[in-house]
Each structure stands twice: as C-alpha cells, then as structure tokens.
Amino acid sequence: MERIERINSLHRILSASRYPVTVQRLQEELQCSRATVYRDLAYLRDYLMAPVVGNGEAGFRYDHSDGTRFELPGLWLSSEELYSLLAAQQLLVRSGGGVLSNALAPLQQRIEKLLGEHAGGRRVPVERIRVIPHRRRRLDEASFRNVATAVLDRRRLSFDYRARSTDEKTRRTVSPQRLTHYRENWYLDCWDHEREALRSFSVDRIVNAKVQDEAARDVPDEELDRQLSSSYGIFSGAPKGWATIVFSPKSARWVADEHWHSQQQGRFLPDGRFELKVPYSTARELLMDVMHYGADAEIIEPAALREQARTHLQLALSNYER
Template structure:
C-alpha cells in the first residue's frame, strides 16, 4: 500500500471510529510499521488539517462532531488513478496541437506534484507517455477558444467558414451544441440558423469567430444523437442506407477488432473472410476508410457505393497509365 492509499485508508478508519483507535490496530489495518503510522497521522493532521486527537497510549480519533464534516482535499487519488489521469492529460495536450496546454498546465503540475510526493522523486518522467498525432491539422487557437466558450456558455456564434471540398467561403450564424475531437482534429456540431438544420464544421476551417450575446438554441440530446451518431463518420446525418463490405482473411484479423460504428454488424464467413455491415449517409469518408485496405476489401452493397469505389480506383490507376 503506497502513501496516498494509506492516508486514504487511515482517514476512513478514523472517520468511522466512535472510540479512539490504537496504534497497534492501525498497524494491522494499514500493513505498516509503528513509525509509519505516526508519520501518516502527523501528515494527516499537519498537512491536511485533519481534526485528530489522542495519543499513543489511548489511541487516536477525529474530534467529536468533526468526523462527518472533515473530508480529504480534492484530487486525492490512488497512484494507479494518478498514472491514468496523467496519461490522459498528456494525450489531450499532445493531440490538441497545443490548444489545451495552457488551460491544463495547472492540472499537470498538481498531478506531477502528487506523484512525486508519494513516489519520493523530484520530477515525474512524463516523457515516458508517448503520443504520436496522426494527420492533425493546424488550428487557430483564438478561434478554438471562441468556439469552445460559446459551446460551454450556451451562446450563439458567428463565423466565416471555408469549405474544404469547394473552397467556398460563407458566413454562418449557429447555436453551438457540442465540440468533438475526432481523428486528431476538432469539429463543431451546431444548429445552423440560416439552413434550419444541424451541421458539423471543421474548427480549423472556421475564421473570424465571434461570440454573440444571444442565447444558443438547445437541440434535444436524442435529436443530436440521432443525427450525429446514426451514420458513419463525422458528417453523418440520417442514414441513406447500409453498406456491406467483405474483407480478406488477412485483413479480418484487424477489422474484426475495430469499432467502425456503434450499430455495425460483423461476422466471419466460412472461408475466413469477414463481413461488415454499417449505416452511412455521406459516402466520402467511408470510401476513404474502405480503400485504405486496398485489395483486401470489397464493397458488396449497395451498388451505387460499389460503383463509386470502382470509379475512384480507375481514376487512381489512370495516374499510373501515363508514360
């Protein structure tokens, strides 16, 4: 049992005790030496301001009436919980392109301090948590802050949006609903007032963002989930159909363990291949993921999706036909 776990256990013992608890019993409960019990009692009383009374002969307890009121200060976690929290914090910082590092810096210092305290080291080796961003796009921190602020404060948002597919610039007035981190990039899910519909926007394509005083219109959670999670990919919308893809026996070893969509249906075929079915609305992202597997993936249904994949492959092949 490490120091943090002992202090937590000691607090619970004293909090529940109606009578003074002897040092011998504390040794047995905590599995430590007599000297360690006294050090932990002193730490609990002097550093954490616990209302401890008593002595080594009669035993120790919390002062009458204080045992139910006193609680350990916040962020009092076990070593395993701290390790996991630190790893998650590093993930957020390193995949957010630096956007969140400033806001999370105080939390990082607090976690590292607690780890160093109970592990008896001066500095925790956070460099041993390795996160490699993949295809993350450059993000304007000012725009990100405005977007995040309007999401959390429930205010309307105005901005200029430059669509990646057409490069067209449009002015948008939206009620932000959620901000989503998806495949190393940030997206805004919002109610578009001019189009009177839910839309998803890549935050890196948002410019001249300004928070407005008007309150945001809230879309019910069930409507959001139905629209944003019902089909494949970040730009989902209502499903237009189901796609059936068959993967080779070799690719099946990967695909069978992958979660492409919450409503997906998968099964092994008799010859070792793997069949995957899932709903989709906008085909472009699904096609990109299927083509990623090259000759190890074949679209069976629907016919229109199969033809789209065939056309993309023919165009790609034509690039190598010249010269």
C-alpha cells in the same frame, strides 16, 4: 467527480476508517448516486483486489485482519482511460504558449494531479508515453478561441466558412453545441440558423469568427446524439443504410480488432475473411477508410456504395495509365 477521482477518494475513505462506512456517507463524500457507489465498490474489490467487506445495511470497510495494508496498484487505469488523460495532456502541451494555453493551464494541472494520484503520488514520466499526431490541420488560433468561447459561454457565433469539398465561401450564424476533437482535428457541432438544421463544421476552415451577444439555442443531447453520433464518423446524420465490407484473411487480423462504429457488426467467414457491417449516412469518410485497405477490402452492399467505390478506383487507376 470522475471515476479516477472517486476510486482514489473511496480508497482514502476506507483506508482511514476503523469502522464500516455507510453508503449514505459515501454518496455524500463522492458526490454520486447510490448505484455508482456500489459499482465503484465492486470495481475496487473485484478488479483492483481491494479487501472490501460489508453490506448496504451495516456499511463497508477494508478487512485488515491479515495484518497487511492495502494500497492501490501502481497502474490501474484502463488503456482507454490512460490514453484519454495522456492525449488531453499532450494536446494542451502542443497548444503552445498563447492565450489558449494560459486559459487551459488549470486543466493541465488537474490532469497532472490525476496522473500523480493514479501513480500513488509519484511523478508520472509522461515523456515515456507518446501520442503522435497524424495528419493534423493548421488552425486559425483567433478563430478557435472564439469558437471555444461561444461553445462554453452558450452564445451564438458568426463566421466565414470555406467548404473543403466545393471551395465555396459562405457566412454562417450558428448556435454552437459541441466542440469535437476527432482524428487529430477539431469540429464544431452546431445549429445552423439559416438552414434550420444541425451541422458539423471543420474548425480549420472557419475564419473571422465573432461571438455574438445573443444566447445560443440549445439542442437536447438526445437530438445531438441521434443526428451527429449515430452514423459513421464525423460526417454523420441519421443513418441511411448499412454498409457490408469484406476484408481479406490478411487484413482480417487488423480489422477484427478495430472499432469503426458503436453499432458495428463483425464476423469471421469460413474462408478466413472478415465481414464488417456499419451504419452510415454519407459515403465520403467510409469510402476513404475502406480504400485505405486497397485490394484487401471489398464493399459488398449496398450496390450504390459499391458502384461509388468502383468509380473512385477507376479514376485513381486512370492516373497511372498516362
């Protein structure tokens, strides 16, 4: 059960109970651990200002001694939670009327139900909030369905893949691990059997995908996180180093509020510039993001990455010198 559902369920239980409710009962009804019950009670009391009273021995209840009845506020999701729900809802809407849309219809109904519960039963005017796609790539829907099926059914997958960087076409057989939506595009995280290593493939470059009868090899979540989530962006792997980028005072106001990486380190310099440090494995995506800021960003170290940036910029400048 997700936290949104748990908070709503916890609120209903406490509202309907005349006497304190034990932690054991809350664990059973919310299907969560004892620690999670205490965290949810604290969130309900401290963040949503619910009149929660009691303790772990006697149980918990709402204090209605002042004669008022507590109701959840009209908007209590965090911005991240609201974005996640709305983004998922709009992704489903944009999937069209094909097989994928039909298969995901129950999920969309579930999301709409959660939004309705969040708004106290009122219809949420989702059209008032827009999640605008940016630089989304076209997908082969048949291949996408087979990729998703292989991920969910835990079956091996074979497909033709044309690498965007080299345009080389290869046939791959993989054990799918995760389907990742990142920056408006889908990526398949998997174990590549020929190369005997974890790889990420852009789904829009996958064609002729076939689900195999053989069961997929499962890679532990810890290994997936270490190899695919620890470094910068979707082009990840074990971090090979840290990049230090300094942004001008003008850009500092934007970059200081941006989330580039879970382990990033940032600080304002005395002259108003902003220094950002991020781990990275391959330079490609990091360079693209840094160059987005043009003259307002400078890679300080490592020297090899700085030289790569210099080369890219010189090649770009040469296009305007003809």
